[in-house]
Amino acid sequence: MTSAVAPAVPEVELSAADTRRIALRAQGFLGAPDRRGGVRGVLRHLGAVQLDTISVLARSHELIPYARLGAVGRRPVEEAYWTDTHAFEYWSHAACILPIEEWPHFAFRRRAYRNRPHWHHDLKQSAYDQVVKQLHAEGPLTATELGGAKNKGEWWDWSESKVAVERALMYGEVVCVERRGWKRVYDLAERAVPGELLHDDLDDRECLRRLVRLAGEALGVGTRSDIADYHRLKGEEFDAVVADSGLVPVRVEGWAKPAWADPAALASAPRGRHRTTLLSPFDSLVWERARTERIFGFTHRLEAYVPKPKRVYGYFAMPLLSGGRLLGRVDPAREGGTLVAKHASLDTPKAVEPMAGALREAAGWVGCDQVRVERVTPPELRAPLAAALA
Secondary structure, rough: OOOOOOOHHHHHHHOHHHHHHHHHHHHHOOOOOOOOOHHHHHHHHHOOEEOOEOOOOEHHHHEEEEEEEEOHHHHHHHHHHHOOOOOEEEOOOOOEEEEEEHHHHHHHHHHHHHHOOOOOOOHHHHHHHHHHHHHHHHHEEEEOOOOEEOOOOOOOOHHHHHHHHHHHHOOOOOEEEEEEEEEEEEEEEEHOOOOOOOOOOOOHHHHHHHHHHHHHHOOOOOHHHHHHHHOOOOOOHHHHHHHOOOEEEEEEEOOOOEEEEEEHHHHHOOOOEEEEEEOOOOOOOOOOOHHHHHHHHHOOOOOOOHHHHHHOOOOEEEEEEEEEEEEEEEEEEEEOOOOEHHHHHOHHHHHHHHHHHHHHHHHHHHOEEEEEEEEEEEEHHHHHHHHHHH
């Protein structure tokens, strides 16, 4: 087993406060929003925007630009991702929207899938060939249009055509070019990826070097596990390329493990306006629980898959970011024109006004004209929050 790489002796030592501000700026929460770059600018800046089936206020890939830019139109968000061959969907941190220019850098993962010896589903070559042939003749198509997505069994009981098209997506012969009613829309890569990008010429090392560098830039500063986790690389893959990635070793106050930083993040002090907003539980600022606790002293856990009696904060608890701190959470819902705060958990009385403001802004964004609060923790902050919302 390859051991973690010990960086060269760092020349830069960062305070905990500076590290937090660097992370916030790198993720687009410190400084003026890049409205000119818009949603596409957010995607390029982050390098990956996670997709998820859950929709409470909105789906996560809509919440990501909203948190950074404010109340951007929800239809323009979708158009920004999916028009003009600007992006593609692939496996990164999870299922993610990725900038199209990064297609060549996922060649290492496509090769790994092509060489994978075992799969959950068996697949006939004829079924694979039929899906590719149908897309060639008719595409783009959903799995339903390709012959049906499911058999009559449980969630993973995919039809043969669904298995085939998902395998083709992993191999890179097929691309998801948009989501339509949350269904993937597939097309051939030769039509969906610009010709100059449609290649697997880069070797694994070059792919990994690029993704480690991109992750370091998106995080600002991080440990081995922080940076590797961003695109779900293995620790030994990080070790193999970090010395050539352009990231520089740093020491961070209070961190027991070695860290690396984006040189551009160290070139100027992180200053500017802090966003006040609610974050998707799938926001890349809080992807890794250990990192979130290390930087913000804040425990974040998605409880959607936790049995209801065991939930502490709620089904889709959204962290509250304000003043560069994570100050609490709210589990939202919608009832007609009312945004319902099913459970607002505030870590400090200073979170009351920011929570009220964030709830009002979110309500307006999704077309609600009222906010109702059902439960507040601690209970003594219920009245102040109600007053702030009045």
